[in-house]
């Protein structure tokens with residue numbers, strides 16, 4: 001089963017105006033079910049634009065986007081994905097638990113089920129003891145875990161993440177990477193992940209997609225086959241070789 005199928009997609013912003021921007025040109029991309037795919041490329045190459053197209057937050061100028069075999073708009077209505085961005089984007093006046101419950105509230109899930117689902121998600125990200133706290137009482141890494149819990153609360157088959165760990169220190173970031181992989185393995189979630197970090201992309205991904213400067217095109221699609229996805233993997237020759245391959249593709 002294919003989680004995401006992007007075919008011949010181009011995106012022009014402000015078409016026909018002096019500030020016209022060709023953000024993406026003729027992009028083809030397939031994400032298989034359960035696969036973890038990272039998008040990497042120079043600033044402004046259209047990574048976020050591609051993610052927003054998949055999420056149906058914007059429409060392509062040309063081409064098609066299907067999610068779980070459905071047009072992107074239908075997939076959005078059917079709650080086929082959850083989204084987590086660089087800023088955790090939590091509501092300060094809601095407790096952690098009620099932040100996680102929010103997408104369920106919007107979908108009119110009954111209160112008891114909402115509560116149970118929020119507890120399940122908080123346990124998954126290791127924050128069971130913090131449901132009653134407010135976001136301001138948590139560290140940046142913990143807030144990001146709440147955002148992931150919230151994205152997963154509707155049990156989406158697909159997770160869309162735009163530099164979710166960009167603002168975190170290296171140690172926290174590596175810990176969350178490992179946790180994210182465990183969560184994805186446990187839930188079978190497919191993931192499209194935007195990052196600027198080559199090592200992050202390699203550690204997390206089954207496939208690293210390299211994009212060129214504007215208009216963004218896919219210039220390389222590199223399969224990553226690490227023997228494991230634990231701390232030892234970060235020290236492995238396979239890991240360093242893959243990092244070099246991605247770096248070369250970015251420079252090409």
Ligand SMILES: Nc1ncnc2c1ncn2[C@@H]1O[C@H](COP(=O)(O)OP(=O)(O)OP(=O)(O)O)[C@@H](O)[C@H]1O
Pocket residue numbers: 013014021022023041042043044045046047048049050214
């Ligand atoms: N709503 C918009 N209106 C006009 N131009 C836009 C809009 N959104 C994005 N762009 C332009 O499209 C191009 C691609 O932007 P995008 O944010 O997708 O790049 P990116 O690869 O995610 O960048 P970064 O790595 O810096 O986050 C940029 O030139 C940006 O200015």
